[in-house]
Amino acid sequence: MISVAEARTRIVAAAGAPLATETVPLAECAGRTLARDLVAMRTQPPFAASAMDGWAVRAADVASAPVELRVVGTSAAGRRFAGTLGAGEAVRIFTGAPVPEGADTIVVQENAEALDEGHVRIREGAAAGRFVRPRGLDFEEGDVLVPAGRSLDARSLALAAAMNHPALPVRRRPIVAVIATGDELVMPGETPGPDQIVASNLFAIEALVAAAGGEPVSLGIARDTKDAIREKLAAARAAQADVIVTLGGASVGAHDLVQETLREAGMRLGFWKIAMRPGKPLMHGTLDGTLFLGLPGNPVSSLVCALLFLRPAIRALVGDPHADGLATEWAVLGAPLPENDGREDYVRATLAPRPGALPEVTPAPIQDSSMLGILARADALIVRPVKAPALERGEVVEIVRLDGVM
Numbered sequence: 110m111i112s113v114a115e116a117r118t119r120i121v122a123a124a125g126a127p128l129a130t131e132t133v134p135l136a137e138c139a140g141r142t143l144a145r146d147l148v149a150m151r152t153q154p155p156f157a158a159s160a161m162d163g164w165a166v167r168a169a170d171v172a173s174a175p176v177e178l179r180v181v182g183t184s185a186a187g188r189r190f191a192g193t194l195g196a197g198e199a200v201r202i203f204t205g206a207p208v209p210e211g212a213d214t215i216v217v218q219e220n221a222e223a224l225d226e227g228h229v230r231i232r233e234g235a236a237a238g239r240f241v242r243p244r245g246l247d248f249e250e251g252d253v254l255v256p257a258g259r260s261l262d263a264r265s266l267a268l269a270a271a272m273n274h275p276a277l278p279v280r281r282r283p284i285v286a287v288i289a290t291g292d293e294l295v296m297p298g299e300t301p302g303p304d305q306i307v308a309s310n311l312f313a314i315e316a317l318v319a320a321a322g323g324e325p326v327s328l329g330i331a332r333d334t335k336d337a338i339r340e341k342l343a344a345a346r347a348a349q350a351d352v353i354v355t356l357g358g359a360s361v362g363a364h365d366l367v368q369e370t371l372r373e374a375g376m377r378l379g380f381w382k383i384a385m386r387p388g389k390p391l392m393h394g395t396l397d398g399t400l401f402l403g404l405p406g407n408p409v410s411s412l413v414c415a416l417l418f419l420r421p422a423i424r425a426l427v428g429d430p431h432a433d434g435l436a437t438e439w440a441v442l443g444a445p446l447p448e449n450d451g452r453e454d455y456v457r458a459t460l461a462p463r464p465g466a467l468p469e470v471t472p473a474p475i476q477d478s479s480m481l482g483i484l485a486r487a488d489a490l491i492v493r494p495v496k497a498p499a500l501e502r503g504e505v506v507e508i509v510r511l512d513g514v515m
């Protein structure tokens with residue numbers, strides 16, 4: 110059995126080069142991955158701007174406040190004061206408005222009082238530059254502000270818009286065909302027979318695919334026959350899948366037809382089985398150059414494998430430079446852990462933040478890979494390396510947070 114790290118490296122390598130670039134309107138770019146470095150088309154702010162509502166003045170004029178100045182005009186956001194401010198003069202100004210020529214500071218309106226006859230009394234002075242945002246404070250035309258490979262979130266989209274890009278070059282989203290297998294499965298809402306259960310993994314894996322930046326295509330449930338599986342493979346090809354994922358039938362049971370059917374269809378097996386728990390029977394190969402992943406049927410195994418292997422493959426296809434890495438952090442054990450065996454373990458656990466200290470992570474008492482309730486309540490997985498020694502409460506462990514990824 111190969112290690113988790115080697116399995117991930119091989120799957121990411123098999124995923125191949127990032128997909129083609131397409132130009133997509135800004136409003137549809139959330140969650141997409143930028144294909145090229147983004148260059149600012151303009152300087153922001155494009156002029157020295159006021160950061161406050163108040164009065165644009167000369168710092169020298171207000172140094173000896175209180176003082177009365179003559180009001181010569183108004184500068185509003187979108188409509189500047191066209192003239193030049195002279196000695197002893199003030200311009201009424203609003204947040205975001207251009208600072209007039211001749212002014213070098215802003216007195217906030219709380220420190221001034223408008224008088225009837227076109228004058229303002231400045232009660233408190235302001236040093237030069239106070240509440241003035243210099244031209245180009247945020248960025249300059251030509252600056253590279255969002256690098257290729259960035260996943261486009263609210264912050265980077267705001268920046269791209271401010272840089273005046275109406276559309277962005279992003280990677281095509283990988284189409285991920287998902288096929289559940291098993292005679293025992295029915296869809297949610299259907300009435301299961303006496304020996305049947307409701308399929309959960311399809312929905313879980315599709316959600317994870319979408320969160321990773323892929324486009325899931327659900328092909329439903331294939332019954333446990335070669336014909337049924339072949340039919341779904343044909344549907345995956347028709348959907349032009351970049352990745353084909355099967356759920357279940359990965360292990361050694363007599364009804365585990367997936368591997369045999371795929372081999373007959375021309376799959377080149379990359380590997381089968383890895384030294385991890387949950388998820389030992391993971392299968393990987395390529396079918397006519399398309400990445401294939403056979404996830405184990407146990408729901409927790411399926412999801413943990415999807416997080417560890419399918420998500421990186423999708424991230425590689427959208428050009429994420431960090432596709433191969435798993436974001437981990439540190440936490441302190443809230444309960445002891447036994448010695449680990451030869452399989453890298455991903456232990457479902459809850460997290461509690463602690464002020465000024467690492468969070469406390471407490472493993473769930475049962476780690477059965479069929480238990481979705483425990484997985485849904487978990488905040489993190491504790492990563493237990495192969496042959497890790499027993500640990501006491503209070504010792505530091507590596508964790509993977511689950512929020513935002515699954």
Ligand SMILES: Nc1nc2c(c(=O)[nH]1)N[C@H]1C(S)=C(S)[C@@H](COP(=O)(O)OP(=O)(O)OC[C@H]3O[C@@H](n4cnc5c(N)ncnc54)[C@H](O)[C@@H]3O)O[C@H]1N2
Nearest residue numbers: 289308309310311356357358359360365389405406407410
């Ligand atoms: N003799 C052995 N038995 C098993 C081994 C082994 O090494 N030797 N490995 C175990 C491990 S580890 C896992 S994980 C499972 C994986 O088995 P399969 O991938 O072949 O999965 P199935 O047998 O098809 O199903 C397992 C389990 O999961 C349920 N299932 C399947 N698909 C879904 C779905 N879409 N939604 C919800 N639940 C699903 C299925 O009903 C079974 O209960 O094998 C162990 N056995």
Ligand code: MOO
Nearest residue numbers: 387388389410478
């Ligand atoms: O490794 Mo299986 O994935 O134990 O449930």
